Amino acid sequence: MNLIETLRVALTALSTNRLRALLTTLGIVIGIASVVSLTSLGGGVQNYVLSQFESLGLDILTVSSTRARGSSAIQPLNTADVEALTALGEAANIKAVAAVYSVQGTGVMGDSSVSVSVQGVTPNYGTVNDWKPLTGSFITQAQVNESARVAILGSTTVEDLFGDASYNPVGETILINGQVFTIVGTMEERTSTLGTTNETILVPISTAQTRLDNVHIAGKGYRVSQILVQVNDADTVDAVTDQVEGYFLRAHGIANINNADFSVTSATTALEALEQVIGVLTIFLSGIAAISLIVGGVGVMNIMLVSVSERTREIGLRKALGAQGSDILGQFLIESILLSLLGGFIGIVLSWLILQIAGQFLEDLVLSITASSALIATAVSSVIGILSGLYPASRAARMNPIQALRFE
């Protein structure tokens, strides 16, 4: 018998017992649907965690001073460094360089006072951190140029000073370390705070360096606390890190990075730790998926074994009428392949539906079926279905026709 003939026999056999075919398919459907939707949910959670992390600024390098090993002298970061890094620019995949000089300060507003970190910042500090003013406007270059006594309040500080976070204090004056500053804006509240805080007062960097402190360094402008380097693309973080480190090693005359008196860190460093956690999570989810695949597989196996044993008499009759052993095997092989494919298809559609419904409740997750999980699930359950269908079929095909016909 040729393939088309066998296919026709298998289709006829399937269509004459739709209920049995349906039950077999159901086992495969459940196995595949559970595996695919579980792994997709896992993948969605994983991507969500990663994307949350990326929004914290995967594209930002933070340069700060550290105590060098075996050396007491720290060469502080300064204006010249900021300018040098800025000069590297686009060619070095650097999008922007922002600088901060922070001092501890006391802000007084009538009867209320707060003790906060007063951060002198460059005008691009807001955009680099993706942090926008809620009212008023951010520090401008003009204000930096004239070391203006202007201040922007973080949302917590607004609340601490005025008792109401939604109060708009723009135009009012505030005493910072005894000096009168005009409030020119308030910052929106940051939910994910890495390197920024809502409990702060922002002033022009030059104001912090010259009016609230005096940190002039001969020939190098002023001291800065931190330099933020924003890269063009998160993928270039490592390359830019190397360049920035190279610059400081040269500028500070240090040969070995292990002796550096500065550090260049990025969220990538933290991300690596997170990825380990996610790796464990993935193994855990794969374990669950594997278990459900086994459960589904056992279901398929049971139904196949039962349905083929039940059909031993049919096999006996077909042999009595002249079917070759290979005809019988071909028929059952094609039957189980068809059922497995059908089950795989329905299972994937079902898991798509499950994910759609889950997506309604978990709005933050992007849930999509991964091709690999669909493929693996279909392949595994098909193999299980085919093997467990073929085993009893080949046993029956080897029997005497009369033995098979007498089978109870």
Added chain:
Amino acid sequence: MTEHNSNTVIELKDITKTYTMGEMSLQVLKGVSVEIKAGEFVAIMGPSGSGKSTLMNILGMLDQPTSGEYFLDGVEVARMDQRQLARIRNRKIGFVFQNFNLLKRTSAMRQVELPLVYGGGKDRSKKAKAALEAVGLGHRLDHLPSELSGGQQQRVAIARALVNEPSMILADEPTGNLDSSSGKEIMQIFQRLNREEGITTIIVTHDPWIARHTGRVIMVRDGNIIADRLVADPLDATTAERPSEAEELEELFKEAYNRTDGVPAAFEKAEAPDTLEAEPASGD
């Protein structure tokens, strides 16, 4: 009878069959030797359990003997491989079972097409239709087994057996599950196939009246052939009338009621003798 018909199709030499179940072993055929010529119509008779079905299954190559030789058309069956056996079952032999063995939920046409599917022939539906018409079921092509009477189901099975134009038909108690008029229809078909197509036909039956329609009766008892005779004057199934059931019952009742007390033995313990006493009176 032409000289072609004198050819031997089946030759059994000292066939035995032993079933082993664990420690137990049961010899069901104890050395059967027989020759059957082309075109013969043979009835195998014998008590239940005497080994008739076992013998038929061996003849139909559905089972293998434990020892002995079986030549079909001069070729020893034991030398054939599985593929050849399957081909012969498909092409040369039409097997009819006592319990029909039809596929469930499958139309008459598809049942009859099955041997053609495995034989690889062309014009399947045409041949299947012709075979069903030959057994008088041309108007039941699309019916499922559950929509057919026992006699009709057996006729579907016969159509299936003859669709590949086999040279022999083996039927194991084909009328065993049927009422007598269905049985008569089946016998008409077998006689016609045997006479008109020259198909060698072997049937197993318990019923002496059925056996009288064949040309030769082989009696089996305890795994041995104890008699092998030609039928002197075979009945013709189209005309022969079995003694009617009414006549047979009348004989039975006459015997029962002729007992001295006038009450049938089976009714002796009945609780309402009044009504029972009235019955024989009105029956007489």
